[in-house]
Amino acid sequence: MEKIQIAEILRSGKVGTEITVKGWVRTRRGSKNVNFIALNDGSTINNLQVVAEIEIFGEEIFKSINTGAAIGATGILVASSGSGQSVELKAEKIELIGLSDPDKYPIQPKRHTLEFLREMAHLRPRTATFSAVFRIRHAMIFAIHSFFNDRGFFNVHTPIITSSDAEGAGEMFRVTTHPATNPPLNEEGKVDFTQDFFGKAANLTVSGQLEGELFAMALSKIYTFGPTFRAENSNTSRHLAEFWMIEPEVAFCDLTDNMDLAEDFLKYLINYALEHCMDDLMFLSSRLTEEEKVKPADQRSMELIEKLRFVADNDFIRLTYTEAIEILKNSKPNKKGKFQYPITGYGTDLQSEHERFLVEQEFKKPVILTNYPKEIKAFYMRLDDNGQTVAAMDVLFPQIGEIIGGSQREERLEMLERRMDEMHIPKEDLDWYLDTRRYGGCPHAGFGLGFERLMLFVTGMGNIRDVIPFARTPKNCEF
Protein backbone atom coordinates (compact mmCIF):
# COMPACT_ATOMS: atom_id res chain seq x y z
CA MET A 1 0.00 0.00 0.00
CA GLU A 2 1.45 3.32 -1.07
CA LYS A 3 1.42 6.09 1.49
CA ILE A 4 -0.28 9.40 0.75
CA GLN A 5 0.29 12.81 2.21
CA ILE A 6 -2.16 14.04 4.80
CA ALA A 7 -2.73 17.23 2.80
CA GLU A 8 -3.92 15.08 -0.08
CA ILE A 9 -6.21 13.00 2.13
CA LEU A 10 -7.86 16.02 3.70
CA ARG A 11 -8.24 17.69 0.31
CA SER A 12 -9.64 14.81 -1.70
CA GLY A 13 -9.62 11.61 0.33
CA LYS A 14 -12.61 9.35 -0.30
CA VAL A 15 -14.42 7.89 2.65
CA GLY A 16 -14.34 4.10 2.52
CA THR A 17 -10.96 3.75 0.80
CA GLU A 18 -7.97 2.07 2.40
CA ILE A 19 -4.96 4.32 2.92
CA THR A 20 -1.54 4.36 4.54
CA VAL A 21 -0.11 7.46 6.18
CA LYS A 22 3.23 8.10 7.81
CA GLY A 23 4.06 10.99 10.05
CA TRP A 24 4.84 12.23 13.54
CA VAL A 25 2.57 12.01 16.54
CA ARG A 26 1.43 15.39 17.77
CA THR A 27 -0.68 14.10 20.68
CA ARG A 28 -2.38 10.94 21.73
CA ARG A 29 -5.46 10.79 23.89
CA GLY A 30 -5.99 7.44 25.50
CA SER A 31 -8.93 5.69 27.05
CA LYS A 32 -10.08 2.21 27.93
CA ASN A 33 -11.49 1.27 24.56
CA VAL A 34 -9.96 3.56 22.01
CA ASN A 35 -6.98 5.86 21.40
CA PHE A 36 -6.93 9.00 19.30
CA ILE A 37 -3.66 9.90 17.64
CA ALA A 38 -3.20 13.30 16.05
CA LEU A 39 -0.79 12.57 13.21
CA ASN A 40 1.03 15.22 11.19
CA ASP A 41 3.36 14.70 8.24
CA GLY A 42 4.21 18.34 7.58
CA SER A 43 2.30 18.46 4.30
CA THR A 44 -0.34 20.65 5.95
CA ILE A 45 -1.02 22.46 9.19
CA ASN A 46 -3.87 20.01 9.80
CA ASN A 47 -3.50 16.68 11.56
CA LEU A 48 -5.13 13.45 10.60
CA GLN A 49 -6.86 11.77 13.50
CA VAL A 50 -5.97 8.11 13.67
CA VAL A 51 -8.45 6.08 15.69
CA ALA A 52 -7.02 2.91 17.21
CA GLU A 53 -9.13 0.50 19.17
CA ILE A 54 -7.49 -1.23 22.10
CA GLU A 55 -9.34 -4.41 21.27
CA ILE A 56 -7.34 -4.64 18.03
CA PHE A 57 -3.91 -3.44 19.14
CA GLY A 58 -3.71 -4.24 22.87
CA GLU A 59 -2.44 -1.72 25.38
CA GLU A 60 1.31 -2.17 25.09
CA ILE A 61 1.83 -0.49 21.70
CA PHE A 62 0.35 2.80 22.89
CA LYS A 63 3.15 3.26 25.38
CA SER A 64 5.40 3.85 22.37
CA ILE A 65 3.05 6.16 20.51
CA ASN A 66 4.24 9.32 22.22
CA THR A 67 4.48 12.91 21.09
CA GLY A 68 7.20 13.19 18.48
CA ALA A 69 7.32 9.51 17.52
CA ALA A 70 7.24 8.52 13.85
CA ILE A 71 4.57 6.00 12.98
CA GLY A 72 2.76 4.60 10.00
CA ALA A 73 -0.92 3.71 10.01
CA THR A 74 -3.03 1.78 7.56
CA GLY A 75 -6.79 1.60 7.62
CA ILE A 76 -10.04 2.86 6.20
CA LEU A 77 -10.81 6.54 5.86
CA VAL A 78 -14.13 7.11 7.58
CA ALA A 79 -16.39 10.02 8.38
CA SER A 80 -15.57 11.21 11.88
CA SER A 81 -18.13 10.90 14.63
CA GLY A 82 -16.21 13.47 16.66
CA SER A 83 -16.63 17.16 16.02
CA GLY A 84 -13.07 18.34 15.45
CA GLN A 85 -12.60 16.89 11.98
CA SER A 86 -14.67 15.61 9.08
CA VAL A 87 -12.70 12.47 8.32
CA GLU A 88 -10.39 10.20 10.30
CA LEU A 89 -8.43 7.02 9.80
CA LYS A 90 -9.82 3.90 11.43
CA ALA A 91 -6.56 2.04 11.96
CA GLU A 92 -6.14 -1.61 11.09
CA LYS A 93 -2.36 -1.68 11.24
CA ILE A 94 0.10 0.57 13.05
CA GLU A 95 3.82 0.54 12.41
CA LEU A 96 6.23 2.00 14.96
CA ILE A 97 8.93 3.66 12.87
CA GLY A 98 10.88 5.93 15.21
CA LEU A 99 10.33 6.12 18.95
CA SER A 100 10.43 9.33 20.99
CA ASP A 101 11.18 9.12 24.70
CA PRO A 102 8.32 11.09 26.30
CA ASP A 103 10.46 11.86 29.31
CA LYS A 104 13.06 13.61 27.19
CA TYR A 105 11.35 14.94 24.05
CA PRO A 106 11.33 18.69 24.67
CA ILE A 107 8.38 19.69 22.54
CA GLN A 108 5.20 19.11 24.46
CA PRO A 109 1.65 19.34 23.22
CA LYS A 110 1.28 22.77 24.78
CA ARG A 111 2.23 26.35 24.00
CA HIS A 112 5.90 27.12 24.00
CA THR A 113 7.51 30.52 23.74
CA LEU A 114 9.20 31.30 20.45
CA GLU A 115 12.40 32.01 22.40
CA PHE A 116 12.44 28.50 23.80
CA LEU A 117 11.77 26.94 20.40
CA ARG A 118 14.50 29.08 18.87
CA GLU A 119 16.97 27.17 21.02
CA MET A 120 15.57 23.99 19.47
CA ALA A 121 15.83 25.08 15.87
CA HIS A 122 16.36 21.43 14.92
CA LEU A 123 12.99 20.38 16.33
CA ARG A 124 10.88 23.48 15.97
CA PRO A 125 9.71 22.74 12.39
CA ARG A 126 7.65 20.00 14.02
CA THR A 127 5.47 22.58 15.72
CA ALA A 128 2.38 23.94 14.05
CA THR A 129 3.67 27.52 14.03
CA PHE A 130 7.04 26.82 12.48
CA SER A 131 5.79 24.28 9.99
CA ALA A 132 3.35 26.96 8.81
CA VAL A 133 6.12 29.55 8.58
CA PHE A 134 8.40 27.30 6.60
CA ARG A 135 5.71 26.11 4.21
CA ILE A 136 4.97 29.76 3.52
CA ARG A 137 8.68 30.40 3.08
CA HIS A 138 8.77 27.76 0.38
CA ALA A 139 5.72 29.24 -1.31
CA MET A 140 7.36 32.67 -1.35
CA ILE A 141 10.59 31.29 -2.84
CA PHE A 142 8.57 29.61 -5.54
CA ALA A 143 6.48 32.72 -6.19
CA ILE A 144 9.57 34.91 -6.53
CA HIS A 145 10.98 32.75 -9.31
CA SER A 146 7.59 32.52 -10.93
CA PHE A 147 7.04 36.28 -10.87
CA PHE A 148 10.32 37.04 -12.59
CA ASN A 149 10.21 34.11 -14.97
CA ASP A 150 6.75 35.15 -16.18
CA ARG A 151 8.09 38.62 -16.91
CA GLY A 152 11.15 37.60 -18.90
CA PHE A 153 13.76 38.01 -16.16
CA PHE A 154 16.75 35.70 -15.96
CA ASN A 155 18.05 34.44 -12.65
CA VAL A 156 21.76 35.06 -12.11
CA HIS A 157 23.91 33.41 -9.45
CA THR A 158 26.24 36.15 -8.34
CA PRO A 159 29.31 35.08 -6.35
CA ILE A 160 29.06 34.41 -2.64
CA ILE A 161 32.79 34.81 -2.10
CA THR A 162 33.98 38.13 -3.44
CA SER A 163 37.13 40.22 -3.42
CA SER A 164 35.12 43.37 -3.92
CA ASP A 165 34.73 45.23 -0.65
CA ALA A 166 34.06 48.60 -2.20
CA GLU A 167 30.30 48.64 -2.03
CA GLY A 168 30.13 49.78 1.54
CA ALA A 169 26.88 48.02 2.31
CA GLY A 170 28.23 46.89 5.64
CA GLU A 171 30.94 45.07 7.56
CA MET A 172 32.08 41.91 5.81
CA PHE A 173 33.06 38.42 6.92
CA ARG A 174 36.59 37.56 5.85
CA VAL A 175 37.14 34.34 3.93
CA THR A 176 40.60 32.92 4.43
CA THR A 177 42.57 29.71 4.66
CA HIS A 178 45.32 31.39 6.65
CA PRO A 179 45.92 29.82 10.05
CA ALA A 180 44.10 31.57 12.89
CA THR A 181 47.35 32.10 14.75
CA ASN A 182 50.48 33.54 13.17
CA PRO A 183 49.26 34.11 9.61
CA PRO A 184 51.99 34.99 7.10
CA LEU A 185 52.94 38.67 7.29
CA ASN A 186 54.34 41.04 4.68
CA GLU A 187 57.18 43.53 5.18
CA GLU A 188 54.81 46.00 6.79
CA GLY A 189 53.87 43.45 9.43
CA LYS A 190 50.35 43.07 8.10
CA VAL A 191 48.63 39.85 7.03
CA ASP A 192 49.98 38.84 3.62
CA PHE A 193 46.97 38.05 1.50
CA THR A 194 49.08 37.30 -1.56
CA GLN A 195 49.81 33.99 0.18
CA ASP A 196 46.15 33.41 0.99
CA PHE A 197 43.88 31.04 -0.95
CA PHE A 198 42.73 33.58 -3.52
CA GLY A 199 45.96 35.57 -3.54
CA LYS A 200 44.05 38.57 -2.23
CA ALA A 201 41.69 39.45 0.59
CA ALA A 202 38.29 37.82 0.12
CA ASN A 203 34.95 38.21 1.87
CA LEU A 204 31.43 36.91 1.88
CA THR A 205 29.20 39.03 -0.30
CA VAL A 206 27.04 41.78 1.16
CA SER A 207 25.10 42.22 -2.06
CA GLY A 208 25.03 40.83 -5.57
CA GLN A 209 24.01 44.16 -7.04
CA LEU A 210 27.20 45.21 -8.77
CA GLU A 211 27.59 41.84 -10.46
CA GLY A 212 23.87 41.89 -11.17
CA GLU A 213 24.27 45.15 -13.04
CA LEU A 214 26.87 43.53 -15.28
CA PHE A 215 24.36 40.90 -16.35
CA ALA A 216 21.51 43.38 -16.73
CA MET A 217 23.72 45.17 -19.24
CA ALA A 218 23.62 42.02 -21.35
CA LEU A 219 20.40 40.12 -20.60
CA SER A 220 18.31 43.25 -19.97
CA LYS A 221 16.25 41.90 -17.08
CA ILE A 222 17.86 39.80 -14.38
CA TYR A 223 17.37 38.99 -10.74
CA THR A 224 19.52 37.42 -8.09
CA PHE A 225 18.22 35.43 -5.17
CA GLY A 226 20.91 34.29 -2.83
CA PRO A 227 22.44 34.47 0.60
CA THR A 228 24.15 37.65 1.73
CA PHE A 229 26.23 38.31 4.81
CA ARG A 230 26.72 41.27 7.08
CA ALA A 231 29.15 41.23 9.97
CA GLU A 232 27.39 44.14 11.64
CA ASN A 233 26.87 43.82 15.37
CA SER A 234 23.14 44.35 14.94
CA ASN A 235 21.01 43.03 17.77
CA THR A 236 17.47 43.61 16.60
CA SER A 237 14.46 41.57 15.59
CA ARG A 238 14.94 42.75 11.99
CA HIS A 239 18.59 41.88 11.28
CA LEU A 240 20.49 38.71 10.51
CA ALA A 241 24.17 38.12 9.82
CA GLU A 242 23.15 35.68 7.05
CA PHE A 243 20.02 36.49 5.11
CA TRP A 244 18.56 35.98 1.67
CA MET A 245 18.12 38.82 -0.73
CA ILE A 246 16.33 39.24 -4.04
CA GLU A 247 17.91 41.83 -6.30
CA PRO A 248 16.33 42.52 -9.69
CA GLU A 249 18.24 44.74 -12.08
CA VAL A 250 16.68 46.10 -15.27
CA ALA A 251 18.28 47.84 -18.23
CA PHE A 252 16.50 50.73 -19.95
CA CYS A 253 14.56 51.41 -16.78
CA ASP A 254 14.13 54.52 -14.66
CA LEU A 255 13.11 55.16 -11.08
CA THR A 256 9.38 55.17 -11.81
CA ASP A 257 9.61 51.83 -13.64
CA ASN A 258 11.59 50.57 -10.70
CA MET A 259 8.92 51.63 -8.21
CA ASP A 260 6.24 50.02 -10.35
CA LEU A 261 8.21 46.80 -10.43
CA ALA A 262 8.75 46.81 -6.66
CA GLU A 263 5.09 47.46 -5.94
CA ASP A 264 3.85 44.84 -8.42
CA PHE A 265 6.33 42.36 -7.02
CA LEU A 266 5.30 42.78 -3.40
CA LYS A 267 1.61 42.63 -4.25
CA TYR A 268 2.15 39.53 -6.37
CA LEU A 269 3.92 37.76 -3.51
CA ILE A 270 1.26 38.70 -0.98
CA ASN A 271 -1.52 37.59 -3.31
CA TYR A 272 0.33 34.35 -3.92
CA ALA A 273 0.42 33.67 -0.20
CA LEU A 274 -3.28 34.47 0.12
CA GLU A 275 -4.08 32.11 -2.72
CA HIS A 276 -1.81 29.22 -1.79
CA CYS A 277 -1.20 29.34 1.95
CA MET A 278 -4.60 30.14 3.43
CA ASP A 279 -4.59 27.26 5.95
CA ASP A 280 -1.23 28.30 7.33
CA LEU A 281 -2.10 32.00 7.31
CA MET A 282 -5.31 31.32 9.18
CA PHE A 283 -3.43 29.37 11.80
CA LEU A 284 -0.81 32.12 12.21
CA SER A 285 -3.53 34.72 12.30
CA SER A 286 -5.42 33.07 15.13
CA ARG A 287 -2.19 32.56 16.98
CA LEU A 288 -1.39 36.26 16.64
CA THR A 289 -4.88 37.33 17.62
CA GLU A 290 -4.52 35.23 20.75
CA GLU A 291 -1.23 36.94 21.56
CA GLU A 292 -2.60 40.41 20.89
CA LYS A 293 -5.35 39.92 23.44
CA VAL A 294 -2.95 40.73 26.25
CA LYS A 295 -1.95 44.02 24.62
CA PRO A 296 -3.84 47.26 25.22
CA ALA A 297 -6.42 47.89 22.49
CA ASP A 298 -4.59 50.81 20.87
CA GLN A 299 -1.41 48.78 20.40
CA ARG A 300 -3.04 45.91 18.59
CA SER A 301 -2.31 45.54 14.92
CA MET A 302 -4.66 44.65 12.11
CA GLU A 303 -5.62 41.02 11.72
CA LEU A 304 -3.05 39.26 9.54
CA ILE A 305 -5.14 38.29 6.53
CA GLU A 306 -6.99 41.57 6.52
CA LYS A 307 -3.63 43.35 6.60
CA LEU A 308 -2.28 41.32 3.67
CA ARG A 309 -5.39 42.00 1.61
CA PHE A 310 -5.20 45.68 2.45
CA VAL A 311 -1.62 45.97 1.22
CA ALA A 312 -2.31 43.89 -1.89
CA ASP A 313 -5.37 45.95 -2.84
CA ASN A 314 -4.19 49.51 -2.22
CA ASP A 315 -1.67 51.67 -4.03
CA PHE A 316 1.49 52.47 -2.12
CA ILE A 317 2.08 56.11 -1.28
CA ARG A 318 4.93 57.64 -3.29
CA LEU A 319 6.69 60.53 -1.71
CA THR A 320 9.98 62.33 -2.16
CA TYR A 321 12.29 62.71 0.78
CA THR A 322 11.76 66.47 0.61
CA GLU A 323 7.96 66.08 0.76
CA ALA A 324 8.33 63.64 3.64
CA ILE A 325 10.42 66.13 5.58
CA GLU A 326 7.73 68.79 5.10
CA ILE A 327 5.02 66.45 6.35
CA LEU A 328 7.12 65.41 9.31
CA LYS A 329 8.13 68.95 10.14
CA ASN A 330 4.48 70.00 10.36
CA SER A 331 3.31 66.82 12.07
CA LYS A 332 1.79 66.84 15.53
CA PRO A 333 4.48 64.74 17.22
CA ASN A 334 7.19 67.00 15.81
CA LYS A 335 5.47 70.17 16.95
CA LYS A 336 4.74 68.72 20.36
CA GLY A 337 8.32 67.57 20.71
CA LYS A 338 7.33 63.90 20.78
CA PHE A 339 10.07 62.82 18.38
CA GLN A 340 13.30 61.85 20.01
CA TYR A 341 15.00 63.34 16.95
CA PRO A 342 13.12 66.50 15.95
CA ILE A 343 12.78 67.32 12.25
CA THR A 344 14.23 70.71 11.46
CA GLY A 345 14.32 70.63 7.67
CA TYR A 346 16.05 69.26 4.60
CA GLY A 347 19.07 67.15 5.38
CA THR A 348 17.81 65.59 8.60
CA ASP A 349 18.29 61.86 8.62
CA LEU A 350 15.05 59.95 8.89
CA GLN A 351 14.96 57.77 11.98
CA SER A 352 12.74 54.75 12.41
CA GLU A 353 10.32 56.80 14.52
CA HIS A 354 9.80 59.05 11.49
CA GLU A 355 9.38 56.20 9.06
CA ARG A 356 6.92 54.58 11.42
CA PHE A 357 4.96 57.80 11.75
CA LEU A 358 4.59 58.10 7.98
CA VAL A 359 3.59 54.49 7.45
CA GLU A 360 1.57 53.75 10.57
CA GLN A 361 0.03 57.13 11.46
CA GLU A 362 0.00 59.51 8.52
CA PHE A 363 -0.82 57.23 5.57
CA LYS A 364 -1.55 53.86 7.19
CA LYS A 365 -0.22 52.04 4.15
CA PRO A 366 3.14 51.21 2.57
CA VAL A 367 5.17 54.24 1.55
CA ILE A 368 7.83 54.54 -1.14
CA LEU A 369 10.25 57.30 -0.24
CA THR A 370 12.37 58.63 -3.09
CA ASN A 371 15.06 61.14 -3.96
CA TYR A 372 17.09 61.23 -0.77
CA PRO A 373 19.97 63.65 -0.30
CA LYS A 374 23.06 62.26 -2.00
CA GLU A 375 25.07 62.46 1.21
CA ILE A 376 23.16 59.67 2.91
CA LYS A 377 23.04 57.25 -0.03
CA ALA A 378 25.42 55.00 -1.96
CA PHE A 379 27.78 56.16 -4.71
CA TYR A 380 26.08 54.29 -7.54
CA MET A 381 22.74 56.07 -7.25
CA ARG A 382 21.89 58.44 -10.09
CA LEU A 383 22.31 62.12 -9.27
CA ASP A 384 19.13 64.14 -9.84
CA ASP A 385 19.21 67.26 -11.99
CA ASN A 386 19.11 69.45 -8.89
CA GLY A 387 22.56 68.13 -7.98
CA GLN A 388 21.39 67.54 -4.40
CA THR A 389 19.35 64.38 -4.35
CA VAL A 390 19.69 60.94 -5.92
CA ALA A 391 17.19 58.63 -7.60
CA ALA A 392 16.87 56.36 -4.59
CA MET A 393 13.79 54.61 -3.32
CA ASP A 394 12.99 52.88 -0.05
CA VAL A 395 9.81 50.90 0.39
CA LEU A 396 8.62 51.20 3.98
CA PHE A 397 6.23 48.69 5.49
CA PRO A 398 4.33 48.85 8.77
CA GLN A 399 6.13 47.19 11.72
CA ILE A 400 9.09 46.23 9.55
CA GLY A 401 10.38 49.50 8.22
CA GLU A 402 12.55 49.31 5.15
CA ILE A 403 11.68 46.16 3.23
CA ILE A 404 13.17 47.28 -0.08
CA GLY A 405 16.00 49.63 -0.92
CA GLY A 406 16.76 50.50 -4.50
CA SER A 407 17.64 53.15 -7.02
CA GLN A 408 18.14 54.14 -10.57
CA ARG A 409 21.87 53.71 -11.13
CA GLU A 410 24.24 56.40 -12.27
CA GLU A 411 24.88 55.42 -15.90
CA ARG A 412 26.98 58.51 -16.80
CA LEU A 413 30.64 57.57 -16.50
CA GLU A 414 31.85 61.05 -15.58
CA MET A 415 29.24 61.58 -12.91
CA LEU A 416 29.84 58.14 -11.45
CA GLU A 417 33.58 58.71 -11.25
CA ARG A 418 33.02 62.07 -9.59
CA ARG A 419 30.74 60.49 -6.98
CA MET A 420 33.26 57.73 -6.33
CA ASP A 421 35.98 60.32 -5.76
CA GLU A 422 33.76 62.29 -3.41
CA MET A 423 32.97 59.22 -1.40
CA HIS A 424 36.52 57.81 -1.51
CA ILE A 425 35.59 54.66 -3.40
CA PRO A 426 38.74 53.20 -4.99
CA LYS A 427 38.03 53.30 -8.73
CA GLU A 428 40.83 50.88 -9.63
CA ASP A 429 39.08 48.12 -7.64
CA LEU A 430 35.85 48.66 -9.58
CA ASP A 431 37.27 49.09 -13.05
CA TRP A 432 35.16 46.17 -14.26
CA TYR A 433 32.06 47.95 -12.96
CA LEU A 434 32.98 51.17 -14.76
CA ASP A 435 33.31 49.19 -17.99
CA THR A 436 29.50 48.90 -18.12
CA ARG A 437 29.39 52.69 -18.38
CA ARG A 438 32.23 52.79 -20.89
CA TYR A 439 30.71 50.30 -23.31
CA GLY A 440 27.03 50.58 -24.13
CA GLY A 441 25.96 52.15 -20.88
CA CYS A 442 22.27 52.82 -20.46
CA PRO A 443 19.80 53.97 -17.82
CA HIS A 444 19.08 51.09 -15.50
CA ALA A 445 17.64 50.49 -12.09
CA GLY A 446 17.10 47.80 -9.50
CA PHE A 447 16.42 47.09 -5.87
CA GLY A 448 17.07 44.67 -3.04
CA LEU A 449 14.34 42.93 -1.13
CA GLY A 450 15.27 41.35 2.18
CA PHE A 451 13.58 37.98 1.93
CA GLU A 452 13.23 37.44 5.66
CA ARG A 453 11.68 40.88 6.05
CA LEU A 454 9.10 39.91 3.49
CA MET A 455 8.56 36.74 5.51
CA LEU A 456 8.04 38.79 8.66
CA PHE A 457 5.31 40.74 6.96
CA VAL A 458 3.56 37.80 5.31
CA THR A 459 3.60 35.55 8.37
CA GLY A 460 3.07 38.30 10.93
CA MET A 461 5.93 36.88 12.99
CA GLY A 462 7.67 39.43 15.18
CA ASN A 463 11.28 38.28 15.12
CA ILE A 464 13.35 37.68 12.00
CA ARG A 465 15.07 34.75 13.72
CA ASP A 466 11.79 32.88 13.50
CA VAL A 467 11.33 33.05 9.74
CA ILE A 468 14.69 31.56 8.70
CA PRO A 469 15.46 27.90 9.43
CA PHE A 470 18.73 28.51 11.26
CA ALA A 471 19.36 32.10 12.29
CA ARG A 472 22.87 33.51 12.32
CA THR A 473 23.14 36.53 14.58
CA PRO A 474 25.88 38.01 16.78
CA LYS A 475 26.92 35.34 19.31
CA ASN A 476 24.76 32.70 17.70
CA CYS A 477 25.81 30.16 15.08
CA GLU A 478 24.18 26.97 16.35
CA PHE A 479 23.54 23.97 14.09
Add this chain to the structure above:
RNA sequence: UCCUUAGUAGCUCAGUUGGUUAGAGCGGCGGACUGUUAAUCCGUAGGUCGUAGGUUCAAGUCCUACCUGAGGAGCCA
Protein backbone atom coordinates in the same frame (compact mmCIF):
# COMPACT_ATOMS: atom_id res chain seq x y z
C1' U B 1 27.61 48.96 20.27
C1' C B 2 24.12 51.90 23.62
C1' C B 3 19.57 52.09 26.82
C1' U B 4 15.78 49.15 29.40
C1' U B 5 14.55 44.46 31.24
C1' A B 6 14.76 39.32 32.52
C1' G B 7 17.24 34.42 33.92
C1' U B 8 13.84 29.78 39.96
C1' A B 9 11.40 22.09 38.03
C1' G B 10 11.18 19.67 31.04
C1' C B 11 7.89 24.35 29.85
C1' U B 12 5.22 28.98 31.72
C1' C B 13 5.58 31.45 36.11
C1' A B 14 4.82 32.84 41.78
C1' G B 15 8.26 33.37 45.78
C1' U B 16 6.53 39.64 50.81
C1' U B 17 10.92 44.47 54.43
C1' G B 18 17.04 38.87 53.65
C1' G B 19 14.91 34.16 58.13
C1' U B 20 13.08 26.88 59.03
C1' U B 21 12.27 21.67 54.56
C1' A B 22 11.67 26.85 47.56
C1' G B 23 5.62 26.49 45.43
C1' A B 24 1.63 26.30 41.38
C1' G B 25 -0.23 25.19 36.53
C1' C B 26 1.06 22.56 32.27
C1' G B 27 4.07 18.44 30.53
C1' G B 28 6.10 13.23 32.16
C1' C B 29 5.03 8.68 34.81
C1' G B 30 1.14 5.30 37.50
C1' G B 31 -4.07 4.65 38.01
C1' A B 32 -9.50 5.74 37.12
C1' C B 33 -13.04 7.21 33.53
C1' U B 34 -14.86 8.71 28.95
C1' G B 35 -15.64 8.92 20.77
C1' U B 36 -11.44 12.07 22.71
C1' U B 37 -10.18 17.29 20.57
C1' A B 38 -5.02 21.96 24.93
C1' A B 39 -9.99 15.81 27.44
C1' U B 40 -11.28 15.16 32.76
C1' C B 41 -10.31 13.22 37.90
C1' C B 42 -6.82 10.96 41.71
C1' G B 43 -1.76 9.97 42.85
C1' U B 44 3.61 10.53 41.94
C1' A B 45 8.63 11.84 40.58
C1' G B 46 11.25 16.15 39.29
C1' G B 47 15.27 22.13 41.63
C1' U B 48 23.58 23.41 42.66
C1' C B 49 17.41 29.41 42.12
C1' G B 50 22.26 31.75 34.80
C1' U B 51 27.90 31.71 36.23
C1' A B 52 31.80 33.55 39.47
C1' G B 53 32.94 36.47 43.46
C1' G B 54 31.31 39.51 47.73
C1' U B 55 28.25 41.49 52.14
C1' U B 56 25.74 38.91 56.35
C1' C B 57 24.72 34.86 62.09
C1' A B 58 21.68 33.81 57.64
C1' A B 59 21.10 35.12 50.34
C1' G B 60 16.37 32.70 45.37
C1' U B 61 16.01 37.73 47.70
C1' C B 62 21.30 42.72 48.75
C1' C B 63 26.20 44.31 45.98
C1' U B 64 29.98 43.66 41.79
C1' A B 65 31.53 41.41 37.29
C1' C B 66 30.49 38.26 33.41
C1' C B 67 27.23 35.10 30.21
C1' U B 68 22.58 34.50 27.76
C1' G B 69 17.53 35.96 26.21
C1' A B 70 13.85 39.81 25.18
C1' G B 71 12.18 45.02 23.95
C1' G B 72 13.91 49.65 21.97
C1' A B 73 17.90 52.64 19.41
C1' G B 74 21.90 52.93 15.77
C1' C B 75 23.47 50.37 11.01
C1' C B 76 20.60 48.41 7.15
C1' A B 77 17.60 44.44 3.71
